[in-house]
Amino acid sequence: MESTKSRWLEKTCDKCGEPVFFMESWSTIPKFCTLCRLKKIENIPRLLRQCLQRKIQIKGNFKTSELQQFRAKRQEEHAIAKQALHLALHENSDLVEVCIANKDLRDLVFRLHKADLLEHKTTEKFEQPLPLHIGRFLQGGSPGLKKR
Structure with missing residues (x-):
């Protein structure tokens, strides 16, 4: 098998x-x-500060155990971000090197960066690819051509 x-x-x-x-x-x-x-990722400190500033937002119906797991995960993320910022600011450690050494921090940074990219992508104004008024030539071909 x-x-x-x-x-x-x-x-x-x-x-x-x-x-x-x-x-x-x-x-x-x-x-x-x-x-x-x-x-x-150029803005690792900013991403970690945003992680520390965000509050737990609960939407939808959660069971008590799911809510506790969500809160515990968020508290864990806050602790990881706080520790990394402390290392970077007070001990002058390179955040990239700290991320390489700490898998939890690395995963958090990748997750925050992806969420940041998605947030900026959805808030950008999309330009209309075609003009609002499409000319007759594009819609039905040349007016000089006849149907056969």
């Missing part, structure tokens, strides 16, 4: 050549290694 368990595969980072590991079942293969992805 064949195993349906996914395997880890390896490729090289497009930027630095370091190995990047991914599961063969993933639909999107990562292009960059963790270090290159973290270096690409």
